[in-house]
Amino acid sequence: MKLFIDTANLEEIKTAVSYGVLDGVTTNPTLLSREKNEPVSQLKKICKIVNGPVSAEVTALDSEGMVKEAKELAKIASNIVIKIPSTVDGLMAVKELASLGIKTNLTLCFSASQALLVAKAGAVYVSPFVGRLDDISSEGIALVSDIKLIYSNYGISTQIIVASVRHPRHFVEAARLGADIATVPFSVIAKLMRHPLTDIGIKRFMDDWEKLKRGLGK
Numbered sequence: 001m002k003l004f005i006d007t008a009n010l011e012e013i014k015t016a017v018s019y020g021v022l023d024g025v026t027t028n029p030t031l032l033s034r035e036k037n038e039p040v041s042q043l044k045k046i047c048k049i050v051n052g053p054v055s056a057e058v059t060a061l062d063s064e065g066m067v068k069e070a071k072e073l074a075k076i077a078s079n080i081v082i083k084i085p086s087t088v089d090g091l092m093a094v095k096e097l098a099s100l101g102i103k104t105n106l107t108l109c110f111s112a113s114q115a116l117l118v119a120k121a122g123a124v125y126v127s128p129f130v131g132r133l134d135d136i137s138s139e140g141i142a143l144v145s146d147i148k149l150i151y152s153n154y155g156i157s158t159q160i161i162v163a164s165v166r167h168p169r170h171f172v173e174a175a176r177l178g179a180d181i182a183t184v185p186f187s188v189i190a191k192l193m194r195h196p197l198t199d200i201g202i203k204r205f206m207d208d209w210e211k212l213k214r215g216l217g218k
């Protein structure tokens with residue numbers, strides 16, 4: 001499973017890149033608004049740091065406006081992917097953008113029917129938001145399982161990006177289901193390699209090593 005980072009913060013992205021396991025970035029208007037920088041210039045900087053797809057979201061709500069905005073965003077860099085909301089206008093925009101060779105990531109996906117239709121329209125990626133479904137007492141990961149089954153029934157190549165990831169369990173469940181990608185906030189990436197038994201084990205090894213050295217008089 002590929003790992004994307006869900007942020008528009010340059011420091012977080014650079015740190016995740018330095019770990020050597022980052023495959024891409026997803027942003028959205030909320031994440032860009034936190035950076036207090038002009039969004040296009042921020043996206044340009046992100047695209048230079050990351051060797052992989054960088055999702056940038058349109059803010060127009062009508063298909064014509066989405067296509068217009070997408071064409072502009074696509075000029076930022078060759079690794080830009082256009083995030084489009086999973087609506088009827090979004091479907092129409094995706095169809096047109098696909099015919100122009102512009103890659104899309106259909107965001108705010110909360111149902112299997114949305115996921116099937118966006119794939120038919122030509123979406124390269126679909127982003128089911130698991131955390132936000134959990135927030136309303138639905139089961140986010142069950143949606144990923146449904147989409148995976150439906151896509152495999154019809155040999156659909158649209159890639160599933162598990163989004164709105166809130167904790168390591170979401171990440172592991174996404175991988176168990178065979179999702180193509182999980183997009184994970186930095187705070188959760190930081191937890192993925194943490195384990196108390198690893199820390200305890202390191203401490204014990206270090207203590208024993210020191211004891212050995214003291215015993216040898218070094």
Ligand code: G3P
Nearest residue numbers: 006026131132163164183
């Ligand atoms: O990738 C989508 C993500 O940014 C939404 O996450 O935590 O705002 O639901 P959240």
